[in-house]
Amino acid sequence: MNRVHYDSHQLDELVLQMMETEQVGERVYRAALACAHHPALKKEWQGYLRDSQAHQGVVRRMCDALGLDPQAPTAARAVVRQLGDAWVQAIETAQRTSDPDTAQRVACECVLHAETKDHANWELLGRVARVAVGDVGQTLKAAHKAVEKNEEHHLQHIQGWHRELAIQALGLPAVLPPPETGKKMGLGGAPRSEPQVALH
Ligand SMILES: [Fe+2]
Ligand SMILES: [Fe+2]
Numbered sequence: 001m002n003r004v005h006y007d008s009h010q011l012d013e014l015v016l017q018m019m020e021t022e023q024v025g026e027r028v029y030r031a032a033l034a035c036a037h038h039p040a041l042k043k044e045w046q047g048y049l050r051d052s053q054a055h056q057g058v059v060r061r062m063c064d065a066l067g068l069d070p071q072a073p074t075a076a077r078a079v080v081r082q083l084g085d086a087w088v089q090a091i092e093t094a095q096r097t098s099d100p101d102t103a104q105r106v107a108c109e110c111v112l113h114a115e116t117k118d119h120a121n122w123e124l125l126g127r128v129a130r131v132a133v134g135d136v137g138q139t140l141k142a143a144h145k146a147v148e149k150n151e152e153h154h155l156q157h158i159q160g161w162h163r164e165l166a167i168q169a170l171g172l173p174a175v176l177p178p179p180e181t182g183k184k185m186g187l188g189g190a191p192r193s194e195p196q197v198a199l200h
Contacts, residue, residue: 004131011128012068013077018121019059019070020077021114024084025052028114031091032107037100040177041161045111051150055118058143065139080117087113105169108162119155122147156180 029049036042063070087110094106126148129140160178168174 003133006128006131012066013074014121014124015059015062015066015068016072016074016077017080018125019056019063020080021118021121022052022055022059024080025114025118026056027084028087028091028110031088032111035091035095035100035103035107037104038176040181041104044157044181048154051154055147058147062139062143065136084114101169105165108158108165112158112162115154115158119151122151
């Protein structure tokens with residue numbers, strides 16, 4: 001079988017962006033938790049905050065395997081940080097200036113942005129892990145295997161919360177917790193065909 005080559009400089013760049021993204025995730029969840037008042041959402045975000053911290057450890061091990069300083073700056077990483085700063089600021093502004101339901105929805109929107117980037121990073125890492133060989137290949141495969149499912153949950157669940165809380169705000173029947181959370185986490189979300197709550 002022909003060996004597939006990849007650009008190792010771009011892999012380094014990706015891994016450093018991943019480090020920043022997980023750090024941004026931690027900050028976004030801390031800010032978002034201050035706006036979360038639905039008990040299931042709060043509980044989920046507390047867990048995902050811990051996941052973001054654990055993922056930093058996994059990315060740090062990849063940095064070691066690649067001989068990278070986990071805090072090394074790059075231009076693309078600076079963009080991740082700048083976006084993260086904007087999300088945290090948006091959440092804090094909403095908390096200060098909006099009603100609690102609006103602030104919770106703004107927090108969901110910002111978590112959705114952060115988790116979209118986080119999930120995309122890990123998906124790309126998986127592409128490289130499939131073709132990388134040797135010690136680096138093993139480290140990448142182990143890291144991806146450890147985190148992949150976790151990131152799928154993060155993204156699917158926040159897509160569900162973001163959608164259902166917006167539906168609720170419109171005065172339409174919402175499913176809370178969203179169906180996505182029930183599927184994977186046993187939190188008791190009902191299927192969309194049987195909406196539980198008609199609010200207002
Ligand atoms: Fe993550
Ligand atoms: Fe995540």
